[in-house]
Amino acid sequence: MSHKKIAIVTGASSGIGKLLAEGLPARYALDELWLVARSEDRLLALGQKLSVPVRALALDLTKEESIARLKALLSEEMPDVRILINASGYGKFERFDRIGEEDAAGMADLNCRALTLVMHAALPHCSEGSMIVNIASVAAFQPVPFGAEYAATKAYVLALSRAVNLELRPRGVRVLAVCPYWTKTAFFDRANRESVITHFDCMYDPAFIAKKTFLAMKRKKDYVVPGFVAKATHALTKLLPHSLVMRVFLAQQKLKNK
Secondary structure, three states: OOOOEEEEEEOOOOHHHHHHHHHHHHHOOOOEEEEEEOOHHHHHHHHHHOOOOEEEEEOOOOOHHHHHHHHHHHHHHOOEEEEEEEOOOOOOOOOHHHOOHHHHHHHHHHHHHHHHHHHHHHHHHOOOOOEEEEEOOHHHHOOOOOOHHHHHHHHHHHHHHHHHHHHOHHHOOEEEEEOOOOEOOHHHHHHOOOOOEEEOOOOEOHHHHHHHHHHHHOOOOOEEOOOHHHHHHHHHHHHOOHHHHHHHHHHHOEEOOO
């Protein structure tokens, strides 16, 4: 019995996740797209634009019942998960001792725990040639003052992706971590509310990140750093002591109430 081929995209209602969802049907043979975000209206509106059937899953992935619902749907329908894109993410840029408990828990829950559990739920339904794409950040390569927890969660995403990619090689399942620089998305609208960082030195267009992600999905690397500024930053984090890299980062940003 053949199983329907699906792609699952979390964080699909806006930003990089939405652009990747929009680009999937033209690039991959899929029977259905499962789009995950908290806003059902946005997911349904996106689904009307796409050329393949869409299942809109209005889920808050920080909630245990949302993960359980996704697992149950996968178990009921037994699809062939050709692609999983984890694009949900949350960041707060503030001195760590001034971050509220809810925000501190939210970053760890969404960026790390939810991503891990979604991967864990999807992998039994992946087959040879399936791919998992995790949106990390160039912040994964260095400690980031005033974005300490966000950077730490993305370091987790990068390390998890690279290690699991190697583990799954015998199954023919690939994991790719995408590590963009600051990108103009709704993520930053949320992150910038009461942010201690008042100026980000460079902002990429999310369409550029999506384009580079699709190119990287065709290659064999386990992570990609899209764009010259991002690549230069990554290179510096490999060449220079992190104590110096952190001071350079602080010098590049404009901070308030430091």
